[in-house]
Amino acid sequence: MKLTRRQKEVLDFITRFIEDNGYSPSMEEIAAHFGIASLNAIFKHLDALETRGYLHRDANRARSIQLASYGAGVEAIPLYGYVAAGRPIEAIASPETMPIPEPFLPKGGKGYVLQVRGDSMIEEHIRDGDYVVIESRETARPGETVVALVDNENVTLKKFYPEGGRVRLQPANETLEPMILDAGRVRIQGVVVSVLRRYH
Amino acid sequence: MKLTRRQKEVLDFITRFIEDNGYSPSMEEIAAHFGIASLNAIFKHLDALETRGYLHRDANRARSIQLASYGAGVEAIPLYGYVAAGRPIEAIASPETMPIPEPFLPKGGKGYVLQVRGDSMIEEHIRDGDYVVIESRETARPGETVVALVDNENVTLKKFYPEGGRVRLQPANETLEPMILDAGRVRIQGVVVSVLRRYH
DNA sequence: AAAAATCGGAAACATTTGGTTGACTTTCAC
DNA sequence: GTGAAAGTCAACCAAATGTTTCCGATTTTT
Numbered sequence: 001m002k003l004t005r006r007q008k009e010v011l012d013f014i015t016r017f018i019e020d021n022g023y024s025p026s027m028e029e030i031a032a033h034f035g036i037a038s039l040n041a042i043f044k045h046l047d048a049l050e051t052r053g054y055l056h057r058d059a060n061r062a063r064s065i066q067l068a069s070y071g072a073g074v075e076a077i078p079l080y081g082y083v084a085a086g087r088p089i090e091a092i093a094s095p096e097t098m099p100i101p102e103p104f105l106p107k108g109g110k111g112y113v114l115q116v117r118g119d120s121m122i123e124e125h126i127r128d129g130d131y132v133v134i135e136s137r138e139t140a141r142p143g144e145t146v147v148a149l150v151d152n153e154n155v156t157l158k159k160f161y162p163e164g165g166r167v168r169l170q171p172a173n174e175t176l177e178p179m180i181l182d183a184g185r186v187r188i189q190g191v192v193v194s195v196l197r198r199y200h
Numbered sequence: 201m202k203l204t205r206r207q208k209e210v211l212d213f214i215t216r217f218i219e220d221n222g223y224s225p226s227m228e229e230i231a232a233h234f235g236i237a238s239l240n241a242i243f244k245h246l247d248a249l250e251t252r253g254y255l256h257r258d259a260n261r262a263r264s265i266q267l268a269s270y271g272a273g274v275e276a277i278p279l280y281g282y283v284a285a286g287r288p289i290e291a292i293a294s295p296e297t298m299p300i301p302e303p304f305l306p307k308g309g310k311g312y313v314l315q316v317r318g319d320s321m322i323e324e325h326i327r328d329g330d331y332v333v334i335e336s337r338e339t340a341r342p343g344e345t346v347v348a349l350v351d352n353e354n355v356t357l358k359k360f361y362p363e364g365g366r367v368r369l370q371p372a373n374e375t376l377e378p379m380i381l382d383a384g385r386v387r388i389q390g391v392v393v394s395v396l397r398r399y400h
Numbered sequence: 401a402a403a404a405a406t407c408g409g410a411a412a413c414a415t416t417t418g419g420t421t422g423a424c425t426t427t428c429a430c
Numbered sequence: 431g432t433g434a435a436a437g438t439c440a441a442c443c444a445a446a447t448g449t450t451t452c453c454g455a456t457t458t459t460t
Contacts, residue, residue, distance in 0.1 A: 007223075061437080098301060196301075227448065240449090259449085260414075260416065
C-alpha cells in the first residue's frame with residue numbers, strides 16, 4: 001500500500017460514503033468534507049488513487065467512482081521450488097516469495113507457489129516453466145489438479161480421481177501412464193487454483 | 201540477514217506503523233520516533249534495509265516504503281476487456297485495473313490486460329477465459345503472439361509471421377485458418393508477455 | 401591499534417504532494 | 431435547447447517529503 005496520508009484519508013472517506021449512501025460522492029462533497037476549497041486538489045487525489053489501482057472512474061460521468069473490486073489486493077506467498085512428475089519438490093535455497101494478485105490467490109486457506117518442470121500436465125495447458133498457485137488442503141474433488149505426496153517420498157502434480165479404495169493420479173499427457181495406488185499411499189498436499197506464465 | 205540492532209528497530213517500527221496506519225511513515229516521522237535529529241541517518245538505514253531486500257522504495261516518492269514481504273513489485277494496469285479471434289475488443293464500460301506482479305509485467309513500456317475469448321490460441325496453451333498481459337508496441341518478432349488490428353476494425357489475438365510484403369496471422373488451433381493480409385492492413389498493437397489463469 | 405563500517409548532526413537541494421483560482425467541457429433533467 | 435450540476439484541466443504556489451553532501455563520533459572487525 002503506497003498511499004500518502006491524505007490519499008488514504010480520501011480513499012477511506014469514499015469507502016465509507018459509498019457504504020452509507022449506496023452511491024459515490026461528488027468531488028465537491030469530498031472537498032467539503034475535508035474543508036478544501038479546491039476541486040482540483042480532489043481531482044488529483046482521485047487521479048493518484050486511480051493510477052495506483054484503488055478505484056475507477058468514467059470520464060466526465062457524475063458520481064462514477066467505483067472502488068476497485070480487486071482492491072489492489074496482493075499477497076506474497078512462498079515460492080517453494082519446482083514440482084515435476086515423479087520427483088520430490090526440490091527445496092529451494094532461499095525460500096523466496098512471489099506477490100500474487102488477489103484474484104489468483106486461494107479463496108480460503110494458505111497458498112504457495114511452485115514452478116512446473118516437464119510437460120506432464122500439457123493437456124491441461126500447464127507448461128514447463130509455468131508457475132502454479134497451490135491452495136494448501138488435504139482433500140480434493142475428482143478431476144482437480146493436485147500436488148500429491150506418494151509414499152511420503154515423491155511429490156507430483158497430477159489430476160486426481162478416487163476409485164474406491166484406490167486413487168488414480170492421471171497426468172494430462174497421452175504419453176505418460178496414470179499411477180493407480182492404494183489411497184493410504186497418497187497424501188494430497190494442495191490443489192492448483194491458478195497458473196501464471198511468463199514468455200521469454 | 202545481518203541487520204544491526206538499529207536497523208532491526210527501524211524495520212520493526214515501519215512494520216508496525218504500516219499495520220496501524222495503512223500507509224508508510226515519512227523519514228521525519230521515523231526520526232522523531234527514535235529521537236534522532238538526522239534524516240540522513242534514517243535515509244542510510246533505509247538504504248541498508250533496501251539493499252538487503254527488506255523493503256522497497258520509489259525514488260522521490262512520499263511514503264513509498266513497502267515491506268518486501270508484502271506486494272513487492274506489483275502494478276495495477278488497465279483491464280480493457282475481451283479479445284477473440286476476429287472480433288474487435290469489446291470496449292468495457294469503466295476500464296478496471298488488475299494488479300500484476302512485476303515478473304509478469306512487460307519489461308519496457310506500458311501494458312494492459314485482456315481476457316481471452318475462444319480457443320483460437322489453444323495450442324499455445326492459452327485458454328478461453330485466460331488473462332493475457334500485453335506489452336504495448338507496434339512491432340513484433342516472427343512467431344510472437346500479438347494483438348493485431350486489421351483494417352482498423354477487428355482486433356484479434358494471433359501468432360505473427362511476416363512474409364514479404366504480407367503478414368500471416370496464424371491461430372494456434374488446427375481447425376482455424378490463418379489470415380494472410382497485405383502488411384498495410386495490419387497494425388500491431390501489442391505482444392503477449394504473460395498469461396494468468398484462474399481455475400473455477 | 402588500525403581500518404572499516406556504522407551512526408548521528410546539520411544544512412542545502414530536488415521532487416512530489418497538496419492546495420488555490422479560474423476557465424472550460426460534459427452530462428442530464430427539464 | 432437551456433441551465434445547473436459535476437467533472438476536467440492548466441498555471442501557479444506552498445508545504446511536505448525525500449535526497450545528497452560534508453563532517454565528526456562511535457562501534458565493529460581485522
